[in-house]
Amino acid sequence: MEKNVIELNKKVERRSFLKKLAVFALAPLTVRILAQDEKFKKVKKWILDNGYVPSDHKWGMGIDISKCIGCGRCADACKNENNVPRDPFFFRTWVERYRIFENGDIKVDSPNGSIDGFENIPAKEKILRSFFVPKICNHCENPPCVQVCPVGATFKSEDGVVLVDSDYCVGCRYCIQACPYGARFLHPVKHTAEKCTFCYQRIVNDKLPACVEVCPTQARIFGELNKKASPLVRFLRMNKIGVLKPSLNTEPKVYYANLDMEVK
């Protein structure tokens, strides 16, 4: 009889324990459901002077290598639009020519960033294939350049564009070293880091970046990544897409179509 009583007590304990467990488990869930309600959400959005809301956008670029003719108009337009120094070695975007030889050698060149065009290939070169690859800042989702900046002068804006705060930059060049794509340079006069901004002054005003605007063969596509109707999303859907150096896990937002395995 005594034995039975004890067992009864145990049963009650288990029930109350389970009840308490249920309450503790559901409480945070209820709080979360309530928090998702608009009334409980604090809506704070950073708005630019012209009414542009960065957090409403997510920009990216698509590049179709099979369309690029290597005319270098993009690199030229970029320098015009962003007052990039005209000397060679300072580029926010440039075009590389890949030559893959029959013996497996690969040569990459980009004389003056392609602005002056490319020399013709001598007939004696035994070439398997050759093509042009436009290069630009990849606006990584995990940007290594932003991680290393000691002062917070380069950052990923809410719309996914990696920008430089040139008033705050101390010119230490860490970001130039950290960028795996070589997309940054130090401005020779201002001594601050410079890079592609997707022509930020243009995209906040509903215009295309200068390189996309002038590309004569539509090799470059610019648009929103999170809006289904954008030309970029269509481009991603219609093509096999590759990104540069995927093994680095930088998650680039510049997507290449018809990307050759040799392109680094």
Added chain:
Amino acid sequence: MKNFLSKIPEQVKRLSVLLVIIVIGFVVVTSYLVPKDFGVLGHYRASAVQSNANKEMHYAGQELCASCHEDILKTKMQGYHKNLSCEVCHGPSLKHTDEPDQFKPNKPRDRKFCPICHEYNPSRPTGFPQITSASHNQRKICVTCHNPHNPTPPQTPKECEACHGEIARTKSFSAHADIPCTRCHEASEKHKLMPREYLPTKPVKREFCGGCHATDAKSAPEIPRIDLATHEPRYVCWQCHYPHLPEAK
């Protein structure tokens, strides 16, 4: 309490005073030095987004050009340059939209400008219209024959090229440039009137290409030779070689 304070060694008391001063000093100095908007959106100055957006624009964009130059756009939309933005050739022209009379956009007229895109370069995609400017009407500037807003050249229809311009253009760069179309294709007169009903012939046999390229063929010695029996016998020639541009691989 008094007893407890007296137990703390003298040097610890002095050091803790120093520590408090350093901490207060740090807080005061950082509150002055760190900008107010730093950290609002992340580890950066939020106003830097605005200063990036404030930079000066130079390119107007085709939509803005079209608002005045509707007629030119209409011509352009009918030609091969329909996808070209105006400022590819005319240069950055946002100033022109503010002061149309003061600032005039570029009009490139020399023979150096068009070949930036149209000079032959083997790295360019096949089919893109290209010329070798050294052998292409050397003494004329491009705009004498081609209207840049609708660049199809005015030409009298030639036999095959009239319709098959792209193939003819591709062929003109290849080693097969001098071979007339009729060497390989037989087209009846009716093909010109009803092209789809009367199709021209196409060579299908390996021996046809072998007529010039086989080791024992009676043709010019500089033509590349292959041994028909051992050279990929399971395939027909055009599966690997594009006859209109055999150099392409």
